[in-house]
Amino acid sequence: MCALAADASPTSTANLASGNRIRVGTLAELQAKGRHLLKTGSKQIAVFASESGVYACNNRCPHEGFPLMEGKLTQGADGGGCILTCNWHNWKFDLEGGETLVGGDKLRRYPVEIVDGEVWLDLSDPPLEERRTAALESLRRSFRRHEYTRMARELSRLQQAKADPLDGLRGALDWTADRFEFGTTHAHAAAPDWLALRDDLAADEQERLVPLLEIVGHLAWDSLREPSYPFPAESRPYDAASLVAAIEAEDEAAAIALLRGALDKGLGFRDLEAPLAEAALAHYQDFGHAAIYVYKTGQLIDRLGPTSAESLLCNLVRSLVYATREDLIPEFRAYGEALAAWQEQGADGGADGGDGEGSEAVTAEDLRRLSVPKVMQRILRSSGDRKALYDALVGAASADFLQFDLPVADATDKGVSHNVGWLDFTHAITFSNAVRVLCSRHPGLWPQGLLQIGCFIGRNAAYVDRGYDARRWRVDDPDAFFEREMRALFDHAQPEYIVSVHLVKLLSAAKEEITADPAAPWVSDMLAAVNRFLHEPLKRKHAKRTAQQALGFVAAES
Known part of the structure; x- marks a missing residue:
């Protein structure tokens, strides 16, 4: 065994400190007890005397903070060194070499000096840059097994080392850059919304940490055990x-x-x-x-x-x-034809409207309950007034979202093409938000954007309960609603990143749209729809439906 006798009694450190050095006691006393707990300020330091030397480390295990004073000391496999085991979760630390042998985070050790038979510790913190580098490297290692709590600790250590709080995120983007086989994921797309939540609503350091942890953890999850998919290195003249x-x-x-x-x-x-x-x-x-x-x-x-x-x-x-490219499948093939017709009729998406083609007035109700081809044709009849058409489309998408036929999500007797759920409707809102912003900056893209919102409406029309009474979901105070629901994201309790990102993305998109046009005719329906979505069941696993569809698929092969 590496340890001598054990005694966990603490010693007061009053009047013993000298600069960053602190006296523990005599070597003889330490050797007699085997171990000693030293308390100074907020620090608890475990000091061990073993056959191979005297070692000092943070008494709190870096895993979950349990006291290492209660741990077990043994020799290394080669008969040398000193291995400390935390008995709570079996993490093991080499007190001599500093490595974490079982577990993740590195254990903080303190240099020990024996002077005239007395044991002294050097409590000097490493330079800030060294601490930042160590925290980033440990954060990177946490990605291998998606150690969520370790990520939280390393992001906290970065903050304690006075690093830019976003450096952990920048590092995560760098480490995972070539680990996404098909490119951008929801982890990237939700990141600016999480950061905005952090900037706008975080009330304390705990809440400021959560959004960073959600982004970094999602990047780690999406790249978990993925190989490298290198990007081509060639560069050629751009146009x-x-x-x-x-x-x-x-x-x-x-x-x-x-x-x-x-x-x-x-x-x-x-x-x-x-x-x-x-x-x-x-x-x-x-x-x-x-x-x-x-x-x-x-x-x-x-x-x-x-x-x-x-x-x-x-x-x-x-x-x-x-x-x-869904417009190449039969369900959405009418989109390409409608876009060609829009371009032929010379509609420019201007806000003033005009005579002739595309001048018919339109409301949200005109677009609901229509198939994709019929939605496309109805859009063309009103293509001249971009603002009115956008309001009608977003109004229809919001009303359908509000009246989603929830039993559809639980159905187990339909084919794959009927695998419809809440996210099919939320995407119409987040997509409309992107369309408004991008097409406002690049007006030539309005025909594509508006027709594609129509694709959502036509596709979702079959899954709407027009008789659904949505009065209980109405929102009287939009500002209070958004603050309450967005603040709830700091402790959202969703185990799946794909769910939590849809919460933050939808709330952010809806808030942006309503802030941009608070008097729009669709505001009430959009608020109520978002409210309903946040508080109705969201079924994420469909075991029976999957089994039914698999059996049907295989039977058709016979």
Whole structure:
């Protein structure tokens, strides 16, 4: 055994400190007891005398804070050294070499000096830069097994070391940059909304930590055990049309090379937003995620600065290249025909309206209960007044969202094409938010954006209960509602990142839309729909439905 006798009695440190050095007691006393607990200020330091020497470390196990004074000391496998085991969860620390042998976080040790038969400790903290580097490296190691609580501790250590609070996020983006096979995920897209929540509503350090932890943890989860998917290294001269064409051709190598050429020229996201938005809206694709990802990537780059731009843009371009193109399947094929007709009739999406094609007035009720082809045709009849059409589309999407037929989500006797749930309706709102912002900046994209909102409405129409009484979900005070529900996100209790990000994304999008136009005719329905979504069941696992569909699929193969 490594240890001598054990005694956990603490010693007062009054009048014993000298600068950053502190006296423990005599070596003989320590050897007689085997271990000693020293308390100074907020610190608790465990001091051990073993056959191989005297060691001092934080008494609180870095895992969950249990007292290491109660731990077991043994020799290393080679018969040397001194191994300390925390008996609560079996974490093991090499007190001599400093390694954590079983567990994660590194244990803080203190240099020991024996002077004239007395034991002294040096309590000097390592330099701030060393502490920051150590915390970042440990944060990175926590990704391997998605150690959520360890991530929280390392982000806290970064803060304690006076680092930029966002450095942990920047590091996470760097470490995971090439770990996303299909590019941008919800982890990236929700990040600016989490950061806005942190800036606007966090009341204390605990609440300021939560959004960072949610983003970093989600990045870790989405990249968990993923191999590297390297981005092409080639750079070629950039022009916007070529970038759009390369994405359309699903040519990642060419698209990334053009992106690198743009970055080599010193171009930033705002210089690239127009072609990226054009590529994102070239199809009704990726169930609206493509446009949302463009908008949110720009917000995140604005927030983090240019050092994170390359990895974020590479992942965005990759996601656009691999985006599913739903307008090529029969259900949404009418979209392409409608877009061609809009362009032929010369509608420019202007707000003034006009005579002739596209001048018919439209309301939300005109667009509800229609199939995708009929929604497309109805949009064309009102294409001249962009603002009225946008309000009608968002109004229809909000009303359908409010009256979602909840039993549809529980059905177990339908085919895969009827796997519809709450998120099919929330996406119409987050997508509309991205459309408004992107198309306001790049007005030539309004036809694509408005028609694609219509695709959501036509697709969801079959899953709406028009008789549903939604009065109990009405919101009287929008400001109080948003503050209450967004503050609840600091302790959301959702075990799945995919759920918590949809909560923060939907609330953020709805708040942006209502803030932009608080008198819009759809405000009441949107607020009520969001309220209902937040407080109704969200079924995430469909065991019986999955079994039924699998049996049917396999039977059809026979």
